[in-house]
Amino acid sequence: MSIRLREVHKAFGPKEVLRGFTLEVRDGETLAIVGPSGSGKSVLLKHVAGLLRPDSGSIFVDTHSVPDLSRKELTRLRRRIGYVFQFAALFDSMTVTENVGMGLRRMPEWDARRIAARVEECLALVDLHGLGDRYPAQLSGGQRKRAGLARAIAPSPKFLLYDEPTTGLDPVTTTVIDRLILRMSDEMGVTGLVVTHDMTSAYRVADRITLLHDGRARFTGAPDEVQAAGDEVLRGFVEGDPDLYFGRNNDGT
Amino acid sequence: MAELLLRPFAAIGNLTLAGLESMGRAWRLFASAAVSIRNTDVWMPLLLPQMARVGVASVPIALFIATFTGIVMALQASYSLTGTIPSYFVGTLVGKTMILELGPVLTGLVLAGRVGANISAELGTMRVTEQVDALETLAYDPLAYLVVPRLLAGIVMFPVVVLLAISIGIAAGWFTALQLLEMSSAEFVKGLRIYYAPWDVWFAVIKSLSFGAVVTGTGCYCGLQTEGGAEGVGRSATRAVVAACMIILCLDAFWAAVLL
Amino acid sequence: MERRREVLVGLVVVLGIAAGVFGSIWLKGGWRGGQTELRTAATSVGALVRGAVVKFRGVTVGSVGSIEVLPSGEAVMVEMRVLEELVIPANAAVLLAPESMFGEWQAEILDRGEFGLPPFLDYPEEGVLPGAALPDFSRLTATFDQIARNLTTISDRVEVAFTEETAMNLKGVIDNVSVVSDLLSEIIAQQTERFEDLAEGVDESAQELGAAARAARISFEHFDSLLLGADAEAMMADASAGLRNLRELTEDVGSSLGDMRSAAQRVDATFARVEGLLTALETPDGSFGRLLGDPALADGALEVLAEFRALLADIKENPGRYVTFSIF
Numbered sequence: 001m002s003i004r005l006r007e008v009h010k011a012f013g014p015k016e017v018l019r020g021f022t023l024e025v026r027d028g029e030t031l032a033i034v035g036p037s038g039s040g041k042s043v044l045l046k047h048v049a050g051l052l053r054p055d056s057g058s059i060f061v062d063t064h065s066v067p068d069l070s071r072k073e074l075t076r077l078r079r080r081i082g083y084v085f086q087f088a089a090l091f092d093s094m095t096v097t098e099n100v101g102m103g104l105r106r107m108p109e110w111d112a113r114r115i116a117a118r119v120e121e122c123l124a125l126v127d128l129h130g131l132g133d134r135y136p137a138q139l140s141g142g143q144r145k146r147a148g149l150a151r152a153i154a155p156s157p158k159f160l161l162y163d164e165p166t167t168g169l170d171p172v173t174t175t176v177i178d179r180l181i182l183r184m185s186d187e188m189g190v191t192g193l194v195v196t197h198d199m200t201s202a203y204r205v206a207d208r209i210t211l212l213h214d215g216r217a218r219f220t221g222a223p224d225e226v227q228a229a230g231d232e233v234l235r236g237f238v239e240g241d242p243d244l245y246f247g248r249n250n251d252g253t
Numbered sequence: 254m255a256e257l258l259l260r261p262f263a264a265i266g267n268l269t270l271a272g273l274e275s276m277g278r279a280w281r282l283f284a285s286a287a288v289s290i291r292n293t294d295v296w297m298p299l300l301l302p303q304m305a306r307v308g309v310a311s312v313p314i315a316l317f318i319a320t321f322t323g324i325v326m327a328l329q330a331s332y333s334l335t336g337t338i339p340s341y342f343v344g345t346l347v348g349k350t351m352i353l354e355l356g357p358v359l360t361g362l363v364l365a366g367r368v369g370a371n372i373s374a375e376l377g378t379m380r381v382t383e384q385v386d387a388l389e390t391l392a393y394d395p396l397a398y399l400v401v402p403r404l405l406a407g408i409v410m411f412p413v414v415v416l417l418a419i420s421i422g423i424a425a426g427w428f429t430a431l432q433l434l435e436m437s438s439a440e441f442v443k444g445l446r447i448y449y450a451p452w453d454v455w456f457a458v459i460k461s462l463s464f465g466a467v468v469t470g471t472g473c474y475c476g477l478q479t480e481g482g483a484e485g486v487g488r489s490a491t492r493a494v495v496a497a498c499m500i501i502l503c504l505d506a507f508w509a510a511v512l513l
Numbered sequence: 514m515e516r517r518r519e520v521l522v523g524l525v526v527v528l529g530i531a532a533g534v535f536g537s538i539w540l541k542g543g544w545r546g547g548q549t550e551l552r553t554a555a556t557s558v559g560a561l562v563r564g565a566v567v568k569f570r571g572v573t574v575g576s577v578g579s580i581e582v583l584p585s586g587e588a589v590m591v592e593m594r595v596l597e598e599l600v601i602p603a604n605a606a607v608l609l610a611p612e613s614m615f616g617e618w619q620a621e622i623l624d625r626g627e628f629g630l631p632p633f634l635d636y637p638e639e640g641v642l643p644g645a646a647l648p649d650f651s652r653l654t655a656t657f658d659q660i661a662r663n664l665t666t667i668s669d670r671v672e673v674a675f676t677e678e679t680a681m682n683l684k685g686v687i688d689n690v691s692v693v694s695d696l697l698s699e700i701i702a703q704q705t706e707r708f709e710d711l712a713e714g715v716d717e718s719a720q721e722l723g724a725a726a727r728a729a730r731i732s733f734e735h736f737d738s739l740l741l742g743a744d745a746e747a748m749m750a751d752a753s754a755g756l757r758n759l760r761e762l763t764e765d766v767g768s769s770l771g772d773m774r775s776a777a778q779r780v781d782a783t784f785a786r787v788e789g790l791l792t793a794l795e796t797p798d799g800s801f802g803r804l805l806g807d808p809a810l811a812d813g814a815l816e817v818l819a820e821f822r823a824l825l826a827d828i829k830e831n832p833g834r835y836v837t838f839s840i841f
């Protein structure tokens with residue numbers, strides 16, 4: 001029940017986004033990947049879900065080598081992976097209820113009654129009960145994000161990939177979501193991969209934290225290790241100090 | 254100097270390669286879509302809404318165009334057929350051109366604008382807002398979910414819309430002949446029937462069927478290829494319409510050469 | 514919502530298919546009931562193809578099903594699907610001929626007695642109608658040539674057979690024919706209208722020919738007191754001139770209206786009958802004298818002209834068949 005990436009390379013044209021990224025997420029663990037915008041965090045997550053293919057390197061989810069799976073096998077694997085998109089990616093043409101039920105409708109053993117019950121349950125989990133009949137366009141950004149989260153957890157996946165689940169949310173909602181992430185891992189034994197650049201959130205939910213820098217995993221360690229680490233780039237990112245992060249001298253060159 | 258001379262060739266070469274590449278990608282898309290047809294449980298429930306959108310919603314505009322085409326054909330025919338040619342040729346001209354050419358092609362071009370742009374914009378928006386990715390992560394085959402129902406709806410509904418358009422176009426031409434050209438109904442019908450061959454209607458059906466596949470297919474392809482936010486969505490909608498119109502006209506010539 | 518959409522889609526599909534099906538049936542000229550099969554054999558089928566129309570007395574009654582060369586290679590078997598209730602004449606034959614200027618051919622079921630001329634192939638099998646394809650346009654001028662030659666020959670033989678009055682009458686007719694043929698060439702050159710005048714001209718000539726024939730018949734009774742005439746010779750020269758005129762005219766038809774095959778073939782058939790008439794006269798027991806003396810033969814000549822008149826009337830009625838219309 002683990003996620004393993006080895007030496008993953010990915011370039012878009014001349015732009016090398018991942019340059020030998022190696023990481024292991026252990027079974028039942030929640031790992032946070034931090035890094036500035038544009039560092040390739042979303043790209044990394046998409047590789048795990050098989051939405052992008054690496055130029056080289058290996059990606060294993062459980063025992064499955066994701067890039068080598070056939071369409072059918074990939075589909076089967078995806079039923080066990082929940083993906084929370086950065087901008088929710090709700091289907092515009094469907095109500096919130098229909099959105100949340102989408103994944104469940106692919107499961108042959110689920111009938112309409114059971115789906116409806118589960119959707120209600122998930123909406124309650126993310127504090128959205130009563131908004132099920134709305135369309136995504138009628139929701140606020142935070143509500144959308146929570147609806148996206150509800151959609152991802154509805155089929156009770158074994159793996160959850162969160163792409164900046166708390167970015168842009170108010171502190172209260174952030175706490176709600178963080179608790180939900182913790183709950184998924186504690187109660188359901190979900191293996192989680194949380195992409196974020198919100199350090200508070202990362203400290204709260206993660207068993208370990210990895211800094212994605214320059215296409216590689218620069219540092220990996222438990223939250224207290226991160227706080228104690230001497231690595232300049234990591235300290236630069238955590239403290240929000242561009243001079244340290246970009247490795248500039250004090251005179252700015 | 255040499256560099257300056259080579260530049261146009263390099264540009265042409267680039268263009269050719271880009272064209273071939275996107276053609277290859279399009280074929281791959283349709284080959285995969287053909288494979289995805291077996292996922293009937295995914296696309297079956299979506300077919301009806303798409304048929305309503307591609308077909309039913311297109312009927313008014315198609316009939317509007319056909320009506321005026323029929324009227325103009327009748328008037329122009331009577332204008333050009335003077336002197337020795339008997340007036341019932343107005344019926345022949347209206348019937349033949351509506352069935353063989355104007356019915357399928359004009360409808361195809363108009364629906365390329367209406368349906369093709371619509372599909373491309375919709376799928377483009379879904380692509381740039383990661384809804385297509387979301388479909389995949391929810392274990393849906395995006396081709397079966399998005400492309401197959403639209404393609405099938407186009408293939409099924411285009412001939413239907415075109416047949417309606419042809420009927421209305423001929424009726425409009427007939428009405429014009431009676432009201433404005435002082436022809437008798439019998440004359441017009443004689444002209445309609447005198448050169449009619451049953452194959453004509455099949456020809457129209459085959460043509461409109463292929464146009465339906467082209468319009469929805471380019472819409473899907475351009476939509477799924479979208480990159481770069483709202484601007485990209487607009488660009489791919491434009492591209493879908495232009496490509497569909499060009500392919501329709503080429504295909505029109507092709508069918509005329511092969512089937513007539 | 515869902516229901517409404519289902520109904521709408523269903524409605525449009527049904528309407529569209531109904532428009533296609535009923536529209537094409539209507540355009541084809543109505544629903545055809547039960548069909549039965551007819552067969553005919555001919556030495557050649559010209560440009561007949563599968564699906565070509567089958568006509569009976571000008572009405573479309575079916576279509577050609579299959580065309581196959583017989584294994585022996587001696588004939589072509591044509592299968593036609595026609596209306597079940599169609600009653601065809603006992604001595605029916607099938608004439609394969611162009612339907613219009615576009616070169617599409619039709620199979621016409623006709624009464625052999627009414628249209629005896631083309632060499633119908635009598636295939637020795639039960640239920641196979643005799644068939645023939647109309648000869649090509651190139652044969653038309655050849656036929657005219659032969660008519661002219663035949664007439665010259667006959668004129669040589671029978672120049673003795675005229676009274677002065679008959680000669681004058683016949684001369685009048687022939688003058689008339691050349692006037693008519695001039696008119697005809699003018700008309701063909703314009704490809705137009707005025708078929709009416711032509712028809713009248715032919716009418717007139719026909720009547721005059723009849724009068725001449727009757728006068729000749731009377732004078733034939735005093736054969737002994739015939740004039741041997743320089744007049745007759747001059748008259749026959751006129752006759753050949755008139756026929757030459759006619760021949761040029763047909764060449765005109767050929768060059769100016771490359772595709773006017775159908776008209777040409779009808780003319781061909783008409784003149785073929787003239788030819789037949791003249792050939793009959795050439796046989797040992799026939800003579801131009803017999804033409805003049807035998808009311809049946811004289812009537813035959815009138816009939817030929819009547820047929821010619823019918824052809825012109827048809828051109829007037831259905832110019833679409835004779836005037837090229839090539840927009841598609």
Ligand SMILES: Nc1ncnc2c1ncn2[C@@H]1O[C@H](COP(=O)(O)OP(=O)(O)O)[C@@H](O)[C@H]1O
Pocket residue numbers: 012017035036037038039040041042043044
């Ligand atoms: N489909 C793509 N085509 C080209 N470039 C891409 C694509 N997806 C991502 N990128 C580039 O990869 C880099 C990393 O993107 P992303 O993973 O979205 O960053 P973030 O860490 O903010 O999530 C960005 O510079 C982006 O421009």
Ligand SMILES: [Mg+2]
Pocket residue numbers: 041042043086163
């Ligand atoms: Mg991102």
